[in-house]
Amino acid sequence: MExxxxxxxxxxxxxxxxHFCPLSLFHPVTIIYDLNYGETEAKLVEARxxxxxxxxxxxxxxxxxxxxALKFNEVDPISSRSLEAKRLVDVHIGSAGSGVAGxxxxxxxxxxxxxxxxxxxLDDDGWGCAYRSLQTIISWFRLQQYTNVPVPxxxxxxxxxxxxxxxxxxxxxxxxxxxxxxxxxxxxxxLGVTCKILNVxxxxxxxxxxxxxxxxxxxxxxxxxxxxGVLAYTLLGIDYNEFTGESSFLILDPHxxxxxxxxxxxxxxxxxxxxxxxxxxxxxxxxxxxYNLLLPQRPSTV
Amino acid sequence: MSGxxxxxKVTLTSDPKLPYKVFSVPxxxxxxxxxxxxxxxxxxxxxxxxIITNDGVGINPQQSAGNVFLKHGSDLRLIPRDRVGSSSx
Numbered sequence: 001m002e003x004x005x006x007x008x009x010x011x012x013x014x015x016x017x018x019h020f021c022p023l024s025l026f027h028p029v030t031i032i033y034d035l036n037y038g039e040t041e042a043k044l045v046e047a048r049x050x051x052x053x054x055x056x057x058x059x060x061x062x063x064x065x066x067x068x069a070l071k072f073n074e075v076d077p078i079s080s081r082s083l084e085a086k087r088l089v090d091v092h093i094g095s096a097g098s099g100v101a102g103x104x105x106x107x108x109x110x111x112x113x114x115x116x117x118x119x120x121x122l123d124d125d126g127w128g129c130a131y132r133s134l135q136t137i138i139s140w141f142r143l144q145q146y147t148n149v150p151v152p153x154x155x156x157x158x159x160x161x162x163x164x165x166x167x168x169x170x171x172x173x174x175x176x177x178x179x180x181x182x183x184x185x186x187x188x189x190x191l192g193v194t195c196k197i198l199n200v201x202x203x204x205x206x207x208x209x210x211x212x213x214x215x216x217x218x219x220x221x222x223x224x225x226x227x228x229g230v231l232a233y234t235l236l237g238i239d240y241n242e243f244t245g246e247s248s249f250l251i252l253d254p255h256x257x258x259x260x261x262x263x264x265x266x267x268x269x270x271x272x273x274x275x276x277x278x279x280x281x282x283x284x285x286x287x288x289x290x291y292n293l294l295l296p297q298r299p300s301t302v
Numbered sequence: 303m304s305g306x307x308x309x310x311k312v313t314l315t316s317d318p319k320l321p322y323k324v325f326s327v328p329x330x331x332x333x334x335x336x337x338x339x340x341x342x343x344x345x346x347x348x349x350x351x352x353i354i355t356n357d358g359v360g361i362n363p364q365q366s367a368g369n370v371f372l373k374h375g376s377d378l379r380l381i382p383r384d385r386v387g388s389s390s391x
Contacts, residue, residue, distance in 0.1 A: 127387040165364035177387035181352040184360035196358035199315050199381040227384035290316065292384045295358075 018069035022057055029055065031064060048302045060300045067148035087113040088260050089143075091252065091271045098239035098248035098273035106214040107237035107250065109221025113139035114271070115151075116256040124154060125257055127175040130232040131157055132254035133225040134183045137234070137296055138191065140223055146299060147191050160186050180227040180292035187296055198293040203229065203285030207247040207276045209293065210240040216295050223252070228291030231255070235293070239273065248273045249284070308371040312340040312353065315379045329368030336370075337363045340380050350383045 014035040021028040031051065037044045048064050057063050091114045098105070115135035117125045124131065131154045138151045152160065158174070161167040166185055167176075184195040196216075200206055216224065217237060224235040237250035256270040265271055274284045285291060306329045313322040323343050325336055333353075341348035353361050356377045361370055 130386050164362055166362065175387075177385040179384035179386055181360055181383050185362055188360075188362070194359055197352075197354050197360050197381070198358060199354075199379075201316055201318070227386045230386055232386040290382055290384070292381065 018066060020064055020069055022055075022063045022068070025055060025057075028070065033066065045301060052302050057302075059302060062146055062299070062302055064302065065145070065147070067142065067145045086260065087115070087119070087139075088262060088265070089113050091262060091265055092236050092250055095250075095266060095272050098250070099275065100239045100241055100246045100248045102244070103239040103241045103246065103248070104214065105237060105239045106217035108140070108217060108223050110140065111143040112136050112223055112236075113143070113151075114252060114260075114265075115139065116254045116270070118257050120153070122154060124175075127177055128154055129254040130178045130180075130183065130225070130227060133232045133234045134186060136252065136254070137183070137187070137223050137225060137294075141191055141193065141296075144298075146193075149190055152186070152190065157186055160189050164189055179232075180225055180294040183225055183227075183294050192301075193299055194297045196295040196297060198295065200228070200291040200293065202287050203283060203289055203291060204287035206249075206285040206291065207240070207245060210238050210247045211242070213238045213293070213295075214240065220295065220298050222296040222298065224296075225294040226251075226291055227294070229286045229289035236271075246275075248275050250274075251284075306368070308367050308376070310336055310367075310371070310376050310378055312336070312378050312380050314344045314346075315381050316346075317344075327367045329366060329371070331367045333361065333363040333365055333367050333370045336367055337380075344380060346380070346382065350385070352381055352383050353378050354381055355379070 015032050016035050017030050017032045019028050019030050049059065051064055052059050062068060089111050113136060115132040117128060117132065134157060135151050141147050155172065158172045161182055162169050162171055164185055166182065180197055184197060187193040187195055198209060198212065200209060226233045226235050232254060234252040234254060235249055236252050240247035251274045253270045256265060258264050276284055307326050308329055309324055309326045311322055311324050313320050323340065325339055327336055337351065337353050338348045341351045353363065355361065355374045356379065361374060
């Protein structure tokens, strides 16, 4: 506290104490943070790194961020902005099998919230699917305790893109489409998260990416956004047989316009396994379109 | 330090032959200029193109070329931007 006051004698400090009990410690600790600094400020990262070192905590994952703090009075730890029904989480659990014989399944690790069209009284039908996929991804980072930055609204996403210079100010309040590149910029700016982008020249080549996607789910475990052929999807898993080449993609579809009802979502195929080529020969990924896959990386940071 | 130049090798990944071009720009030049030159050389629209590193990390072009060179090196790729939004029927 003295250090904060000494460094910025004329700036009011916003000190707040948080309690933590990481698994490797036998007792809780209390840390006092100056909330004037955002979580990704280099100064706070260094302070946390020193604390990790003093407490003999691993240095490659967040354990002492505000998001990791013990919560005592909160009933709902997931801060959802929905005024009505609570958002559904992990809707893929319990869904029917992929149908790939002898396949190797790799799935998203941890929890996420299902964001889709028309939630929060916002009519984004026809333009907001990439925004919704981004919200699902950010909810994953929140639920895995990497951040407590609130899931941004469509407007806040647009404001972020304008603030970094990627879009003109007229973009705010518009219904303009965005894609994987914009998602990577917002994740970098708001959460400090790096993303890898896989460019796939043709939808017919998507099955060739299964090995890389399986590696992503195994090592990173974060949801993937697929952008291409005018549609955005969130990818939650891969099942593929490397010998037969059969592949299936666990897709969470942000274009759903119904209510928060798991039965309806499952019955309508809004979350489920999609074969690259269906039994009727229909392609899920179009061969004459390119696709960009956004693979958010877990920050190796404290 | 000013007056120095940095070079980038930009590969067009949408072409299976993987053509590339090498650009040399002043360090202080905005990276948007590299994106624009690369897109024009490859005859693709700059507004719907993006540059990523060889590892696939996206690069925000609103920074200096020198900054990009230091952070990401010189081996880059030009990819088309997807813009998605239509509701599926």
